[in-house]
Amino acid sequence: MKLLASMLMAAALAAPAFPAFSAGETPATPTKAKPDLVKGEASFAAVCAACHGADGNSAIAANPKLSQQHPEYLVKQLQEFKSGKRNNAVMKGFASMLTDEDMKNIAYWAASKPAKPGFSSDKALVAMGERIYRGGIADRQIAACAGCHSPNGAGIPAQYPRLSGQHADYTVAQLNSFRDGSRANSIQMTQVAAKLNDREIKAVADYIAGLR
Known part of the structure; x- marks a missing residue:
């Protein structure tokens, strides 16, 4: 009997420890921490506001407006600036100072x-920009921008950024970067931009600037 008791005790000690749950009960899923908007505002003021405006509405045409942008998209861009997947020396310097939590709070x-x-601003081009944005260019297999970024430029959260009201100069610069390969963090945009000429890029960017 003593031998049997010893064997049972040894087996119990060797058995893996699992939490006990009642019938039908499942383990709780860890909850993701919510973004801290107070910290986000402080970090934005310290790191981002000089270039992107105090409230994210950049007044500098070369720097993008960040206000009302999909936060998942902003986090992705910051992470890719930090890793070097999106090439920009200035933004890499700022992004490298941020943790993932900082990025989330800011975004x-x-x-x-x-x-x-x-x-x-260019009435001569805006009609062309609207045609390309809404309908693409079928004979050159250029997809309509609205298909991914929505007819009013609101984009699709977590996938495609909001474009409505973005500075035309910034949009032109990004489309050129996609076209020449210096920005390579979106295969879709590289493929689209490769088929657009300078006039078409300018037209689309100008239309986007007034989109609402």
Whole structure:
């Protein structure tokens, strides 16, 4: 009997320890920490505001408006600046100072700020830009921008960025970068931009600037 008791005790000690759950009960799924908008605002003011505006509405045409942008998209861009997947020496320097938590806080704070509308400036090109944005160019197999970025430029959260009201100069620069390969963090955009000429890029960018 003593031998049997010893064997049972040894087996119990060797058995892996699992938490006990009642019938039908499942382990709790770890919850993701919510973004801290107070910290996000502080980090944005310290790191981002000088170039992108105090509320994310950049007044500098070369720098993008970040307000009301999808936070998942902003986090992805910051991570890719930091890793070097998206090549920009200035942004790499700033992004390298941020943790993933910082990025999340900043992105959700910027997303919470309303975007100020922009304006088209070239009446001669805006009609062409609208045709390309809404319908693409079928005979050259150029897809409509609206298919991914939505007819009003709101984009699709976590997948495609908001474009509505973005500075035309910034959009032109990004399309050129996709076209020449210096920005290579989106295969879809590289393929689209490769088929656009300078006039078409300018037209689309100007239309986007006034889109709302």
